Amino acid sequence: MNSYILRFFSYHQPRRIRVIESLLTNRLTVSNLFWGQRYGLLPWLGAARQLQRTEYDAVIKALADEQLITIDDEQQARLTVKGVQWQEAEQPYQPHFLDWYWLTNTNQFGQRLLLGMQVVSEYAYHNAKYAPVTVGYGHMLAVKRWFRQANHRQLAAAVYRDLDQLTTGLASVDQRLAVFLVDGLVGHDLPAWTNNQLAERLRLSQADMLALNHDLLLGVAAYCQHVPGPLQDLLGPLLNAGPLSKSTAVTLELYRQGAALEQIAARRRLKLSTVREHLLEVAILCPEQLDWNQLLPPAKRAALAKQYPDPDVTSWHFNSDEQDAGKAFFDYRLFQILRGREHHD
Structure with missing residues (x-):
C-alpha cells in the first residue's frame, strides 16, 4: 500500500493529503474534484473505495518517516528526491482504461462479475451443490434474477463467446489484463488464483496489482457498455450513464432549458448553494455542456x-x-x- 499511495504524489507540485484520500475513496465534493483535476488525478476517482482513514494515515506517516515525502504545515505533501528515485525504481503499472473512471463502482462491479461467472461455470457442469463466493446480498439477488431470465440452453456458450471476445480485446491492450481476468475467476473445481500467485506470475508488485485490478474492471465495464450479450445483461445495471450525478444532471437540464439558478433551487427544493455546486461539478467534469x-x-x-x-x-x-x-x-x-x-x- 505504501508504494500504491506514493504514486499519487509529485516532486514538483505539493498535493493535499486529504484530497488524495478523498479521490481514492470517492468522496465527491466540488473542492475534491477541483483539486483532483489540478493534480491530474481525477481519473483515479474511486480507485480504492475500501481504503480506511486509519490505514491511509499510517501509510502517509510511513512514507514521511522513510523520507519519501515531506509534509508542510498546510498538510500538503510532495515527493523528496528519494521518493522520486523510489518511484522510478518501482516503474508502476500504467493503467489503460482510466478514462472510464466514472463508468462504475469497480468494487461492486467485481463482486457481481465473480459470482455470475461462477454460477454459469457450475451450471455448465450440472452442479447445483457448491459454495458461492461471498458477495453482497444485493448482488446475489441480481445474479439469481439474471440467471432465471437467461436462455439456459445457450447461456454457457453465450458467456464463453462473450469472455473470449472480451479477453481477446484485453490481451490486445495488455496481455496481463486478460491473464488477471481469467485466472481470477472462480469456476467448477477451479478456485481463483490468489493475488500473491497472480502477482508472481505477472511479475508485478502488490501495489501494481491494486492498480491493475481497478483498471481491468473499468475495461470490462467499457466492454459491457458497448457489446450486447450476457455480460451486458448481468453487469449493465451497474453502469452509470455519464460522469455527473443524477441530481446534477437534473439541474443541468433545467439550466440548459433557460431556468435561472434561483428558479432551479425553488423548483427542486434545494439550497441555492447546492445548485451552484451542481454547475461547478459540470464545469469540472463536462465543461463542454455549459454555455x-x-x-x-x-x-x-x-x-x-x-x-x-x-x-x-x-x-x-x-x-x-x-x-x-x-x-x-x-x-x-x-x-x-x-x-x-x-x-x-
Whole structure:
C-alpha cells in the first residue's frame, strides 16, 4: 500500500493529503474534484473505495518517516528526491482504461462479475451443490434474477463467446489484463488464483496489482457498455450513464432549458448553494455542456482576470468584498476552473 499511495504524489507540485484520500475513496465534493483535476488525478476517482482513514494515515506517516515525502504545515505533501528515485525504481503499472473512471463502482462491479461467472461455470457442469463466493446480498439477488431470465440452453456458450471476445480485446491492450481476468475467476473445481500467485506470475508488485485490478474492471465495464450479450445483461445495471450525478444532471437540464439558478433551487427544493455546486461539478467534469459566455460573461471574466492575474490557479486565494459572498465565490471558482483548463491546454 505504501508504494500504491506514493504514486499519487509529485516532486514538483505539493498535493493535499486529504484530497488524495478523498479521490481514492470517492468522496465527491466540488473542492475534491477541483483539486483532483489540478493534480491530474481525477481519473483515479474511486480507485480504492475500501481504503480506511486509519490505514491511509499510517501509510502517509510511513512514507514521511522513510523520507519519501515531506509534509508542510498546510498538510500538503510532495515527493523528496528519494521518493522520486523510489518511484522510478518501482516503474508502476500504467493503467489503460482510466478514462472510464466514472463508468462504475469497480468494487461492486467485481463482486457481481465473480459470482455470475461462477454460477454459469457450475451450471455448465450440472452442479447445483457448491459454495458461492461471498458477495453482497444485493448482488446475489441480481445474479439469481439474471440467471432465471437467461436462455439456459445457450447461456454457457453465450458467456464463453462473450469472455473470449472480451479477453481477446484485453490481451490486445495488455496481455496481463486478460491473464488477471481469467485466472481470477472462480469456476467448477477451479478456485481463483490468489493475488500473491497472480502477482508472481505477472511479475508485478502488490501495489501494481491494486492498480491493475481497478483498471481491468473499468475495461470490462467499457466492454459491457458497448457489446450486447450476457455480460451486458448481468453487469449493465451497474453502469452509470455519464460522469455527473443524477441530481446534477437534473439541474443541468433545467439550466440548459433557460431556468435561472434561483428558479432551479425553488423548483427542486434545494439550497441555492447546492445548485451552484451542481454547475461547478459540470464545469469540472463536462465543461463542454455549459454555455460559458452565459454562465460567466466576458465582462465578469475581465474583472476577475485583473483580480487574479497569476496563470497558476492553484496559488489563488479567494478575496471579495461583494455583498453576496456565495455568488462571488461561485464566479471565482468558475473562473479558476476555466483558467486552469486554458493554462493546461
